[in-house]
Amino acid sequence: MSKQEILSWTSLATSSSFLFFYVLFNFGLPGTVESYSGTFVKTFFNLFWIAVVVEIIVEISEGNKKVQKDERDFIIEAKGMKIGYNILVLSMVIALVQIFISNLSIMSNYEFPFSLELSSVFHFLILSLFLASAVRRSIMIYHYRKGY
DSSP states (O other), rough: OHHHHHHHHHHHHHHHHHHHHHHHHHOOOOOGGGGGGGHHHHHHHHHHHHHHHHHHHHHHHHTTOOOOOOOOHHHHHHHHHHHHOOOOOOOHHHHHHHHHHHHHHHHHTTOTTOOHHHHHHHHHHHHHHHHHHHHHHHHHHHHHTTTO
């Protein structure tokens, strides 16, 4: 397993943990999973710290002998960036349309079915950022595992 693949796995674990804790602290868990909430929190907390420790160990073990990226690494990173960027741009467009619809509903004193508060749009953008990062790293891991 190459250094880039290990860093992709740790970044995916960190993004997943941040996404889980953001949803947990801002929205809470649904009633159907309340009995497992302690297990979820412990699992994602441990996952986050394990990912951070592995990333530190990989950086220390490399030391001054940095491994240069080859063409394969650049191609895989470009594919991951392309899809992550597309997800982020799509979510930004959705958020802008949502803000426009919300402003129309305020100006016309009519409640549109898809109008949301500005705080909901902000949460949507934060979740989109974490999702784009996780998808980007997942695509990179897929291509590393595929043996591009």
